[in-house]
Amino acid sequence: MLVLIGILIIIAGFLLRFNPLLVIMASALATGLAAGLDISAIIAAFGKAFNDTRYVSIVWIVLPVIGLLEAYGLQQHARTLIGRMKGATLGRLLTSYLLLRQAMAAVGLTSVAGHPQTVRPLVAPMAEAAAEAKNDALTDDQREEVKAFSAATDNIGLFFGEDIFLAIGSILLMKGVLEGYGYQIEPLHFSLWAIPTAIAAFLIHGFRLRRLERRMAKKEASA
């Protein structure tokens, strides 16, 4: 039971808004000590895991390209494009991106789009422009919500598309764990059972995007 102290530290630390890096380190040390490890063993275990997961942080190499393109007006161009398309409403735009992201993830192309690669330079400015087309007095709060929904749509499209792909990590994990219990299951079965949820995710989030569009079209008194 004592090892759960790390979870308490994480929850309290995030609620009290301490610097998350400090909270994580404190949690790792407390959990390790509670499990009877000595400090140097905990530091070494953390260091090994940090080195093994470096691939998580390599996505930042796209920033020089994004920086260059933005300095030359990529975000403005994305907005202009949407302004020219008469039928491109906020709801339709984000719903199309949701479908595209789900479809790409479902064939294993998870890293093709993402927050630094596509959401910041393209999707978010396009969504803002589409919202502005209906409402020329978009408040800062409304603008913030449109951007937040752009990021949310990317996540939801990725999560509820990727499990349809046969060779994704989560399917290999499920296969491996069930094999440990003596069940031999073909990856295809897991893939197929991910489809009902993928459809439900599309319908639920698509419905919310339509409501977002209506909400953003209403003019609010600027705060």
Next chain:
Amino acid sequence: MITLGFVYVLAGLTFALFAILGLQDRSNPKRFGNAAFWGLLALSMLAGDRLGDFGNGLLVLALVAIAGTGQIGRAPGGDVPADVQTERAAKHGPFLLLVALIIPAVALAGTFLFKWVPGLADPKQATLISLAIGVLIALAVGMARLKPPPLLPLQQGRRLLDAVGWAAILPQMLASLGAVFALAGVGEVVGDLVGTTIPEGSLFGATLAFGLGMALFTMVMGNAFAAFPVMLAAVGMPLLIKQYGGDPAVVAAIGMLAGFCGTLMTPMAANFNLVPAALLELKNPYGVIKAQIGTALPLLAVNIVFIWLFAF
């Protein structure tokens, strides 16, 4: 053959240049902290395999000390004025879009190419390697046509990364915390706790506990992968599959997706929830999570009902 090592070298050089340029930025009162932080990350990318486990651990402690005491921050200003951007967009717009699409297009093409033609690149890392190649091609094409000052992409990239700040390594830190949790046996303890809360003989109760347990434990760990083996061992395998005869493929596949609903609602899944908020410069660091809860909760309910309907 190209391996992930090539990508690490590229990332290491990028962070090293960010550190050097950051050090020269006298408008930033925190330039020394920034340079040390990105410099250490460059060292990790370039030489992490030679530092040893304990050495890497000390490197992490130094990163945490720098960021945790507020030694990193962004310089004010440096944006290209909006009217200049608009003017340039009118001139270069379609070309910029084309270059932006080079990265996903090369990632896509490379993923297939490296799987079909063995020996060129490590097929297991095909997408990450292709992404890096896409970045290099996009940069070369952009530089050739736009002819910006040579350091402009790095300076602007550095400014974007400074805006993200320490959140840039949060995902990697959380993944490492997961490894310590696994070492300490946190999963087993949580699984036992959930196992004791289920009412005897209730199929729906057990399904509910499994789905909610997946979501909640995923929220704590920030990752459904960590929650899955634990919840399967505690509830899924003994009750849903063995006692009630549920289809293991359905229990596993939809249970995992119930966990993904938890991922949408937790700051622990930093790369999906906190990093984009920083990248989009939102005022509320939890803005993305706020936008996702309305989809995650009904979808979690749907997943629990799906397991109950399809597995038995």
